[in-house]
Amino acid sequence: MKQFSKTLFIAIFLGGFMLSSQSFAQVTWxxxxxxxxxxxxxxxxxxxxxxxxxxxxxxxxxxxxxxxYGSGKNGTIDFDGYYNAQTKSLHLSECFFSEDGQKRYTKNVFQGTNSSGWFKGNFEIPSERKAYKIALKLVKVYKR
Structure with missing residues (x-):
């Protein structure tokens, strides 16, 4: 019985460790x-x-x-768009690459302004007729 409880403890400990390490998984850009x-x-x-x-x-x-979204365990979603430096407006469209390597766009877009280290605006999903408010803060600038 002592051996069983020792094995059970180790299994629970390792299982908890595996779950916690997955929640902090790094996203590969x-x-x-x-x-x-x-x-x-x-x-x-x-x-x-x-x-x-x-x-x-x-x-x-x-x-x-x-x-x-969230921890990134489901992967990343590509986007591209345009930044107008005079008006500080930013317009981004979701896109993906099809199996034949062609870039395809969804109709989902981010629109807003980027100033003082904040990107604030809306994320619009026309097919669902929904718009979400976004507020993103610049947290890191990478060097080449």
């Missing part, structure tokens, strides 16, 4: 990041944590990157 934002998306009685990474760009207004 597809390309090196320049900016990392973290914040929330709220609406319809829900609050979701979101992390958004922007890739290095050519300072021509065109931007791209990827984002994820």
């Amino acid at each position: 597809k390309k090196p990041l320049h900016f990392l934002y973290k914040g929330t998306m709220t609406g319809y009685g829900k609050t979701m944590y979101i992390t958004m990474g922007f890739y290095w760009d050519k300072n021509d207004g065109n931007v791209a990157g990827e984002y994820y």
Whole structure:
């Protein structure tokens, strides 16, 4: 009986350790990041944590990157769009790459302003006629 309880204790300990280590799993970004934002998306009685990474760009207004909800265990979602430096407005469209390598766009978009280290605006899902408020804070600027 003593051996059984020892085995049970070890199994519970290892199981708990495995679960806790999975909740802190690192997301692997597809390309090196320049900016990392973290914040929330709220609406319809829900609050979701979101992390958004922007890739290095050519300072021509065109931007791209990827984002994820929660811990990122379900992977990241690609986006690209445009940043207007004069109005500080940012418009991002979700996209994905099909099996034949072609970039395809969903109709889901992020729209808002980016100033003083904050990206604030809306995330719109036209097919569901929903819009969520977003507030993301710049948390890291990466060096090349």
